[in-house]
Amino acid sequence: MEYRQVVAGKFLRRPNRFVAFCAVEGQEVKCHVPNTGRCRELLIPGRRVYLAVSDNPNRATRYSLVAVDKEGLLVNMDSGAPNRAVEETILSLALPGMAPLAGYRREARFRQSRFDFFLWDEAGREAYLEVKGVTLFEGAAARFPDAPTERGIRHIHELMAAREEGYQAYLLFVVQARGLEYVAPNDPGGTEFGDALRLGVAHGVVPLAYDCTVAPQGMWLHEPLPVCLIERDLNLEGGCEH
Numbered sequence: 001m002e003y004r005q006v007v008a009g010k011f012l013r014r015p016n017r018f019v020a021f022c023a024v025e026g027q028e029v030k031c032h033v034p035n036t037g038r039c040r041e042l043l044i045p046g047r048r049v050y051l052a053v054s055d056n057p058n059r060a061t062r063y064s065l066v067a068v069d070k071e072g073l074l075v076n077m078d079s080g081a082p083n084r085a086v087e088e089t090i091l092s093l094a095l096p097g098m099a100p101l102a103g104y105r106r107e108a109r110f111r112q113s114r115f116d117f118f119l120w121d122e123a124g125r126e127a128y129l130e131v132k133g134v135t136l137f138e139g140a141a142a143r144f145p146d147a148p149t150e151r152g153i154r155h156i157h158e159l160m161a162a163r164e165e166g167y168q169a170y171l172l173f174v175v176q177a178r179g180l181e182y183v184a185p186n187d188p189g190g191t192e193f194g195d196a197l198r199l200g201v202a203h204g205v206v207p208l209a210y211d212c213t214v215a216p217q218g219m220w221l222h223e224p225l226p227v228c229l230i231e232r233d234l235n236l237e238g239g240c241e242h
Contacts, residue, residue: 001081001084001085001088001218001219001220002217002218003052003053003066003217003218004052004053005052005053006050006051006052006053006066006067006216006217007024007050007051007053007063008024008048008049008050008051008216009022009023009024009029009048009049009050009051010022010023010046010047010048010049011043011044011045011046011047011048011049011065011068012028012045013045014033014039014043017033017036018032018033018036019031019032019033019061020033020043020065022049022051022063022065024051024063029051029061029062029063030061030063031051031061031063031064031065032059032060032061032063032064032065033064033065033077034064034065034066034077034078034079034080035077035078035079035135036079037079037135037136037145037146037147038146038147039077039135039146041070041136041137041146042068042070042075042077042135043068047068047069047070048068048069049065049067049068049069050065050066050067050068050216051063051064051065051066052064052066052078064078065077066078066081067214067216070137070177073137073177073179074177074214074215074216075135075137075176075177075214076135076176076177076212076214076219077135077176078176078219079133081133081176081219082131082132082133082174082176082219083116083131085174085212085219085220085221086116086117086131086172086174086221087104087106087117088220088221089221090104090117090119091103091104095119095127095129095168095170095206095208096206097125097127097168097206098119098121098123098125098127098168099121099122099123099125100121100122101119101120101121101122102120102121102122103119103120104117104118104119104120105117105118108128110128110158110161110162111158111161112158113154113155113158115128115129115130115155115158115159116129116130116131117129117130117131119168125168126167126168127167127168127169127170128159128162128167128168128169128170129169129170129171129172130155130159130170130171130172131172131174132144132145132152132171132172132173132174133173133174133176134173134174134175134176134183134209135176135177136186137177137180138188140180140181140182141180141181141182141183141184141228141231142173142175142177142180142182142183142184142209142211142225143183143184143185143186143188143189144173144183144185144186144193145186145189145193146186146189147189148190148192148193149193152193152196153192153193153196155171156171156193156196156197156199156200156205157196157200159171159200159205160199160200160203160204160205163203163204163205164203168206169200169204169205169206170205170206170207170208171197171200171205171206171207171208172207172208172209172210173207173208173209173210173225173227174209174210174212174221175209175210175211175212175225176212176214176219177211177212177214178211178212178213178214178222179211180211180225181225181226182209182225182226182227182228183207183209183225183226183227183228184227184228184229184231185197185198185229187231194229197229198229198230201229207227207229208224208227209224209225209226209227210222210223210224210225211223211225
């Protein structure tokens with residue numbers, strides 16, 4: 001997943017969820033923020049950031065803030081990037097309970113929800129897959145969500161319903177950086193999503209995770225990571241139960 005043109009800058013401030021101001025070659029520019037999460041651990045004044053440049057004359061801003069250098073760790077924070085990175089390699093994904101994949105469809109409707117992908121394999125089995133980007137990191141852990149998410153909880157319940165109707169159901173966490181060791185629900189910030197995820201797994205929803213190779217100009221899936229549903233000691237890096 002690549003951007004056409006990227007420039008480096010320095011983060012200045014974020015007055016609301018959708019807008020940030022950055023300095024590019026000494027000039028202050030207005031940027032779209034393609035991530036409605038809090039991102040407080042990422043967007044700290046003075047940090048080096050990377051802005052995708054658009055030539056679309058109908059856009060309100062020419063720049064989108066897509067990546068940030070977090071103390072040497074390059075993090076993509078574009079909420080649209082995980083789906084695009086997954087789609088580039090989706091037919092080569094190895095999904096538990098599925099034969100090699102034969103095809104897929106984006107934005108698949110199920111009941112009152114819409115999942116990111118509907119998949120089918122060479123044996124005729126069908127599945128729904130929902131993708132969640134992860135940009136909150138604590139020690140070795142990549143945590144989701146960074147803010148309460150009723151939508152994320154609803155997706156888990158709808159995946160459970162799909163499983164009950166005979167479909168395979170997957171929740172894929174895409175860690176938008178490299179160097180993390182595992183993915184875990186952000187129970188320290190509130191257990192609502194984690195409780196829903198643990199319930200979903202008990203009813204057949206399969207959680208998966210990948211980290212990513214990140215560069216200023218793009219992001220690509222790298223390798224699988226374990227998903228830890230229960231951590232033995234939140235202060236012990238890597239201490240978790242699968």
